[in-house]
Amino acid sequence: MDHIFEDDRLDRPREACGVFGIYAPATDVARTTFFALYALQHRGQESAGIATSDGISAALHKDMGLVAQVFTEANLTRLEGHLAIGQTRYSTTGSSHLRNAQPYLIETMHGPLGVGHNGNLTNAPHLRQNLLARGVGLTSSSDSEVITQMLAAPAPGIDNGEANWEARIAAFMAEAEGAYSLVVLTRNSVFGVRDPRGFRPLCIGQLPEGGFVLASESCALGTVGARYVREVEPGEIIRLDAAGYHSVRPAPPEPAALCVFEYVYFARPDSVLEGQTIHRVRQRLGEVLAAEAPAEADVVVGVPDSATPAAIGYATASGIPYTEGLTKNRYIGRTFIQPSDRLRRSGVHLKYNPLEANLAGKRVVLIDDSIVRGTTAGPLVTLLREGGAAAVHVRVSSPPVRHPCFMGIDMADSEQLIGFVKSIDEIREHIGADSLAYLSQDGMMQAVEQEAANGTRHCNACFSGEYPITLNTYWEDRDKLAFQSAWSETGEAE
Secondary structure, X not given: OOOOOHXXXXXXXXXXXXXXEEEOOOOOHHHHHHHHHHXXXXXXXXXXXXXXEOOOOEEEEEEEOOHHHHOOHHHHHOOOOOEEXXXXXXXXXXXXXXXXXXOEEXXXXXXXXXXXXXXXXXXXXXXXXXXXXXXXXXXXXXHHXXXXXXXXOOOOOOOOOOOOHHHHHHHHHHHOOEEEEXXXXXXXXXXXXXXXXXXXXOEEEEOOOOOEXXXXXOHHHXXXXXXXXXXXXXXXXXXXXXXXXXXXXXXXOOOOOEEOHXXXXXXXXXXXXXXXXXXXXXXXXXXXXXXXXXXXXXXXXXXXXXOHHHHHHHHHHHOOXXXXXXXXXXXXXXXXXXXOHXXXXXXXXXXXXXXXXXXXXXXEEEEEOOOOOOOOHHHHHHHXXXXXXXXXXXXXXXXXXXXXXXXXXXXXXXXXXXXXXXOHHHHHHHHOXXXXXXXXXXXXXXXXXXXXXXXXXXXXXXXXXXXXXXXXXXXXXXXXXXXXXXXXXXXXXX
C-alpha cells in the first residue's frame, strides 16, 4: 500500500480483513467473489485473493494492493469452478508481504484446502509451536497459516484418513483461542466458521439463481444480489454444498463479545448486525453524545465519511443544523505514487478541503468517531479554522481508546494511544480545539445495545481494559511481527 496517508490511517483502528465464500453452480463464482470483496474493501486494503474449485482441482490468485488492482479480466477468467472463497486483508499477525496474503491454498490427501481468516488467535504462539514440533513446516508469519495447517494435519485423535472437515474444524475450535471468522474451501464444500464468542461478524446469503454465500458483512450480499438469510452464530460451523446450507454446533457458545468497534467505525453504514442497521446505531451514538456533551455552536460537521451518521444524530438531538464542512477526496488514497516533500507536509490537505462558505464565522461542532493516536484530529481542527471557523468544539462518538486490542484489530500499544498517555484536557490542548468531549462508555453501550437482538453483549476492551478472554504474558508483550524473526524483508528465510 502507499504511504501517502500513513499518519491518517494510523489514527484509525484497522481491521484484519473481509472474507467471502460462495457455492453456486449456476454462477461465475470468481467474478461474484470479486464484487463481494470490492464491497468489503473497507475492511482491508493491503492484499486481496480468490481461490476457486471445480470439484477436481483448485485455482488461486492473490497479490498486494486493492481489489481492483489485484484482479483483471484475464486472471479472473482462469479462476474456474462452482465454489470459491476470497479475502481482502489488513495485517494484524504477520506483516504486509505477499507470503502473508490470503486465502491460503494447499493440497491435502483429501484434495484442496483453502482458508481465509478474519481475526487473531491469542494462543497462536502455542499452536504454532505445536505444529513445528510435529514436523509441520510453515512458510509465513501469519496465524492464518497456522489455522490452515491445523485443518490439513489435525492433531492426534482426529482420523487423518477421513475427509470429515466438520470434525477437523471442530478439533481446531477446541484448541483455538481468540477471534476468528473463517471461510474454508474444500473440494466439494465451502465452510463458514465463527469463534464461540463471535468477536468478528459473518453472515449467510442466498442467491436468486440458486446457491449460498458467506460474507463478513451484509453489504456484500446486496452487491452480489444475494438475499440476507441470517448471521452465523458464535461457535457455529456452516457448510455450503449441493444440498444447500447445513449447520453444525460443535460446542456451546461462550458469552457474546462482538467487537463494539464494528458499530463505531469498521462496518459499512448500510450493513446490518444483530438486526440493527449500522447507520442507525451511529446516529444513536451521536444523539447520546449530544445529550452528554452539548456545545454552543452554529453548525455540526462530521469527519467524512465514517462520522457522518453520528454528526447527523448529534445535529438532530441538539437542534444545531448539520452541514458539510469538509470535502473528502475519495480517490487520492488509491494511488501508489508517493507525494513530494512539499505535498507530504500538506498532510490532511491532500485528503480534505474545507468548505469555506459553510464555515466562515461559524462556531463549529466537529464530530469524529474515534481518536486513536491523535495524529489527524489536530490538523483537521486547523483546517476548519483555515476555512473560517470562529470556534471548533470537538466531540467524539466513542470513549477514549486506552487499551490495545488482541482480537484482530491493529490498535497500537498503550503508550501510542493518546487516550492512555494524556488527559482529556491535554488532548484538547494537543489538537487545538476550543473544547473536547467524548461519549461515555455507558452511553456508547446504551446506543449499541438498545435494539440488539437476543440481548447481545459486546467486547469493549479497547475502552475499558476488560478483556473477555485471558491473555498470556507472551501475547501482551508481543507485536504483530513476532513470528517474523526468521524472515528477511524480501520474504526469504534467513
